[in-house]
Amino acid sequence: MGALNGAIPVREIAQALDIEEIRQVSPKGFEAVLVTGPERDVGGILVNASSPARRQKFSIGHELGHFLNPWHRPLDADGGFACRVEDIWGSWRSPSRELQRHLAQEREANRFAIELLAPRKCFRPFLAGIPDLSVVLRLANQLDLRKEACARRYVELHEQPTALMFS
Numbered sequence: 051m052g053a054l055n056g057a058i059p060v061r062e063i064a065q066a067l068d069i070e071e072i073r074q075v076s077p078k079g080f081e082a083v084l085v086t087g088p089e090r091d092v093g094g095i096l097v098n099a100s101s102p103a104r105r106q107k108f109s110i111g112h113e114l115g116h117f118l119n120p121w122h123r124p125l126d127a128d129g130g131f132a133c134r135v136e137d138i139w140g141s142w143r144s145p146s147r148e149l150q151r152h153l154a155q156e157r158e159a160n161r162f163a164i165e166l167l168a169p170r171k172c173f174r175p176f177l178a179g180i181p182d183l184s185v186v187l188r189l190a191n192q193l194d195l196r197k198e199a200c201a202r203r204y205v206e207l208h209e210q211p212t213a214l215m216f217s
Contacts (some may be wrong), residue, residue: 056192056194057192057193057194058167058169058194060107060110060111060114060166060167060168061110063064063114063166063167064095064114064207065119065165066109067114067118067190068091068092068093068094069092069094069095069114069117070092070093070094071095072093072094072095072096072097072110073094073096073097074078074096074097074098074099074106075097075098076098076099076100077096077098077143080096081096081097081098081101081109082095082096082097082098082109082110082112082113083095083096083113083131084113084116084117084131086117086131089148090117090120092197093117095110095113097110102122104195104196104197104199104216105171105193105196107167107195108164108167108195108196108199109163111162111163111164111167112159112160112162112163112168112204113131113159113161114162114163114166114172115158115160115161115162115166116131116155118162119155119158119159119162122155122158122159123151123155133202139143157187164199164202164203167193167195167199168193168195168200168203168207170207172189172192172193173189173203173204173207175187176204176210177208177209179206179210181205181208181210181212183201185204186200186201186204189204198202198216200213202214
């Protein structure tokens with residue numbers, strides 16, 4: 051990718067990695083879907099058309115994480131990854147072994163997406179001293195990220211003990 055300053059071109063990266071199509075659709079209950087075969091040599095990503103552009107960008111990164119991770123296996127019999135919003139929250143009951151695997155894959159895909167879209171090097175100059183919310187807002191615009199995702203990343207990387215509360 052070379053030296054990137056600013057927003058990560060996730061669509062271009064996905065296409066360079068053999069995602070042949072990224073299409074906005076109106077899936078029922080899904081934020082995004084990865085469509086690929088067992089070989090994962092090519093794929094397509096469907097994103098929720100009603101989601102904000104920055105959410106769609108994260109969803110593309112998330113599905114790209116599934117596509118590139120050879121240990122990720124789809125939960126459904128059709129061979130696709132259909133990721134619901136609630137998948138990342140899990141269940142209050144003890145989930146089955148299959149659901150535990152699915153939730154672990156969802157967390158890993160989220161981790162991949164944030165590492166891709168909010169590289170540590172972009173945050174490094176802002177991580178010393180007292181945490182500053184204005185820095186988070188500036189970085190969110192610079193990286194074209196949702197404020198919540200950028201704030202979580204900032205808190206995660208900051209060297210000072212930092213807490214974050216959304217209201």
